[in-house]
Amino acid sequence: MSFNFQQNRLFAESKSLSEIANEFGTPCYVYSRAAFESQLAQYHQGLEGHDGLICYAVKACSNIAILNILAKKGAGFDIVSIGELQRVITAGGDPKKVVFSGVAKEYHEIQYALEVGIHCFNVESPDEIDLINQVASDLNTIAPISLRVNPDVDAKTHPYISTGLKDNKFGVDIKSAASVYERAATLKNIKIKGVDCHIGSQLTDVTPFMDALDRVLALVDELSAKGIEIEHLDLGGGIGVDYQGETPPNIPAYIQSVRKKIEGRNLSLIFEPGRSISANSGVLLTKVQFLKPNDHKNFAIIDAGMNDLIRPSLYSAWQNIQLIEPSNAPVKTWDLVGPICETGDFLGKERKLALEQNSVVAVMGSGAYGFTMASNYNTRNKPCEVLVDGDTVHLIGKRQTFEQQIENEQLIQE
Ligand SMILES: Cc1ncc(COP(=O)(O)O)c(C=O)c1O
Numbered sequence: 001m002s003f004n005f006q007q008n009r010l011f012a013e014s015k016s017l018s019e020i021a022n023e024f025g026t027p028c029y030v031y032s033r034a035a036f037e038s039q040l041a042q043y044h045q046g047l048e049g050h051d052g053l054i055c056y057a058v059k060a061c062s063n064i065a066i067l068n069i070l071a072k073k074g075a076g077f078d079i080v081s082i083g084e085l086q087r088v089i090t091a092g093g094d095p096k097k098v099v100f101s102g103v104a105k106e107y108h109e110i111q112y113a114l115e116v117g118i119h120c121f122n123v124e125s126p127d128e129i130d131l132i133n134q135v136a137s138d139l140n141t142i143a144p145i146s147l148r149v150n151p152d153v154d155a156k157t158h159p160y161i162s163t164g165l166k167d168n169k170f171g172v173d174i175k176s177a178a179s180v181y182e183r184a185a186t187l188k189n190i191k192i193k194g195v196d197c198h199i200g201s202q203l204t205d206v207t208p209f210m211d212a213l214d215r216v217l218a219l220v221d222e223l224s225a226k227g228i229e230i231e232h233l234d235l236g237g238g239i240g241v242d243y244q245g246e247t248p249p250n251i252p253a254y255i256q257s258v259r260k261k262i263e264g265r266n267l268s269l270i271f272e273p274g275r276s277i278s279a280n281s282g283v284l285l286t287k288v289q290f291l292k293p294n295d296h297k298n299f300a301i302i303d304a305g306m307n308d309l310i311r312p313s314l315y316s317a318w319q320n321i322q323l324i325e326p327s328n329a330p331v332k333t334w335d336l337v338g339p340i341c342e343t344g345d346f347l348g349k350e351r352k353l354a355l356e357q358n359s360v361v362a363v364m365g366s367g368a369y370g371f372t373m374a375s376n377y378n379t380r381n382k383p384c385e386v387l388v389d390g391d392t393v394h395l396i397g398k399r400q401t402f403e404q405q406i407e408n409e410q411l412i413q414e
């Protein structure tokens with residue numbers, strides 16, 4: 001029972017979103033604790049009885065209160081920067097359950113990750129292996145690594161969020177992976193642990209995952225023949241969600257089919273889900289400021305813009321928009337546009353809604369890549385974030401202030 005209607009009023013668990021909008025103002029991200037926990041539980045259910053880790057992709061929704069809730073339920077974390085690692089540690093997450101992805105890890109980031117003792121580095125290039133080996137040698141330690149391989153499969157998702165094609169910057173071409181492993185095996189401060197693969201995001205069909213897995217398993221066999229034994233497979237994230245009637249794969253069933261494919265092999269499993277845990281665990285509340293109907297198009301100007309939620313502008317992503325209270329206004333077709341001085345600043349186009357001035361709407365499916373991609377464009381303060389737990393509301397992220405925005409800026413002295 002995450003987001004649900006009760007007598008035509010939209011609720012987060014047992015709390016009405018109108019009450020939240022009144023108390024905290026808009027724009028405001030609202031998350032459901034139960035939703036986060038039940039999505040994570042699906043992954044744990046799929047993995048039950050098999051060795052492995054569910055490493056939530058912090059970039060999807062990184063508020064420390066959320067990370068803390070997931071950590072308490074046993075999650076590990078997939079991070080891509082020292083900042084994300086600091087978030088995990090601040091939130092009480094276990095560094096031993098952290099995998100470090102990303103194409104551009106820096107010396108100080110690798111150093112910190114080694115000092116806190118992360119589970120594994122997901123390495124994306126031969127040069128990076130050398131740097132990790134160097135840092136580990138400087139610290140007189142051994143760095144556990146997986147190589148992120150690019151299996152050249154088409155994830156059949158939006159080109160901007162497809163990562164497993166040979167045209168994408170991520171990972172190492174699977175054809176040259178064996179030689180990269182062979183070289184890594186000669187390095188004194190490197191310990192080879194796994195093979196890593198993440199082919200894209202918002203996949204609604206498991207076929208590309210399974211094709212990638214076949215290629216990864218062929219590599220595992222090739223490595224084994226060369227005397228390099230792989231302990232774990234990290235199959236990344238990427239499971240899609242229902243934004244507009246999509247039918248995403250059933251999570252436990254997906255993991256079961258992976259387990260079936262690796263039967264008889266001594267391989268533990270890591271998954272790095274982001275969107276499938278957080279997208280439908282959050283909404284963005286925004287209020288109609290003005291209505292600007294005209295002859296050929298009706299604009300509803302809302303108080304959230306592309307700086308608060310960039311997905312519609314950046315990927316032409318479609319997210320459902322719903323009134324949180326019943327309305328007596330006539331239903332019309334509206335473009336919901338924000339306050340930013342950009343033509344591409346919209347959260348939804350051609351939506352049939354009974355809008356009036358001060359109506360509050362919820363942009364559904366905003367829990368992933370929502371707040372984490374928010375910016376200060378047009379010097380707008382980032383919105384607040386609240387977490388609903390049953391009928392209790394916690395403010396987990398205060399609305400940013402102008403003073404916070406400019407605190408690192410200074411006038412020149414003349
Ligand atoms: C390496 C890596 N792991 C995990 C994720 C999480 O992906 P998703 O949110 O699609 O589950 C991403 C983002 O696509 C990623 O780049």
Ligand SMILES: N[C@@H](CCCC[NH3+])C(=O)O
Nearest residue numbers: 161201202311315368369
């Ligand atoms: N930010 C993207 C997903 C990127 C996934 C990260 N590799 C989205 O909102 O759909």
